[in-house]
Amino acid sequence: MKTKVLAISGSSRKDSVNKRLLEAATAIARTQGAEVNILDLRELALPLYDGDLEAASGGLPEGCIRLKQAIREHHALLIASPEYNGFFSPLLKNGIDWATRPQEGFPSPFPGKVAALLAASPGALGGIRGLPAVRILLSGIGVLVTPGQMSLPLAQQCFDEKGALINGQQQKMLEGVVSELLRTVRVD
Numbered sequence: 786m787k788t789k790v791l792a793i794s795g796s797s798r799k800d801s802v803n804k805r806l807l808e809a810a811t812a813i814a815r816t817q818g819a820e821v822n823i824l825d826l827r828e829l830a831l832p833l834y835d836g837d838l839e840a841a842s843g844g845l846p847e848g849c850i851r852l853k854q855a856i857r858e859h860h861a862l863l864i865a866s867p868e869y870n871g872f873f874s875p876l877l878k879n880g881i882d883w884a885t886r887p888q889e890g891f892p893s894p895f896p897g898k899v900a901a902l903l904a905a906s907p908g909a910l911g912g913i914r915g916l917p918a919v920r921i922l923l924s925g926i927g928v929l930v931t932p933g934q935m936s937l938p939l940a941q942q943c944f945d946e947k948g949a950l951i952n953g954q955q956q957k958m959l960e961g962v963v964s965e966l967l968r969t970v971r972v973d
């Protein structure tokens with residue numbers, strides 16, 4: 786059975802450097818034999834989590850159910866997030882929070898999943914300061930986060946016109962993160 790990977794960017798911005806890094810990682814994972822699907826959080830149109838809204842609607846929003854099902858149907862997560870003031874993005878946090886909300890027939894899809902983390906930024910640190918918090922959050926909800934991760938500094942200069950990383954060392958690092966993810970997943 787092929788390993789199924791769900792790729793999620795913490796930025797849905799049209800020219801997002803995190804989307805570009807995620808797409809480069811996706812290409813590598815496909816080359817290494819995985820099936821990868823990219824999920825755009827913006828398309829789920831999730832409201833900002835609000836317990837009153839959840840109670841009043843008498844169930845989870847449709848986008849939340851879609852997100853939970855998508856996570857459940859994949860073995861692994863490949864997550865790229867921008868860094869906002871040293872933290873990961875509210876878009877990603879809101880999506881994860883919604884996906885952990887219980888509803889009969891739709892338990893939290895996270896326990897037992899494996900995830901690898903990426904970050905990209907036009908800045909000099911590449912968004913790395915946001916990743917420890919993603920690691921803590923995911924670990925706390927039952928996800929095994931692989932030790933390897935990658936942050937990409939000056940990211941707007943790093944891709945060629947086909948979306949591939951120009952720098953061979955960065956490409957190798959990304960290949961390492963992806964292969965560690967695929968090695969760690971146990972597909973029964």
Ligand SMILES: Cc1cc2nc3c(=O)[nH]c(=O)nc-3n(C[C@H](O)[C@H](O)[C@H](O)COP(=O)(O)O)c2cc1C
Binds near residue numbers: 802870905907
């Ligand atoms: C509110 C806000 C805070 C930001 N804080 C940081 C930061 O702490 N470190 C950093 O490297 N970039 C920071 N940036 C710049 C983002 O890295 C940049 O906008 C990046 O392009 C966002 O990722 P994206 O291209 O995937 O959308 C910040 C941007 C915003 C809007």
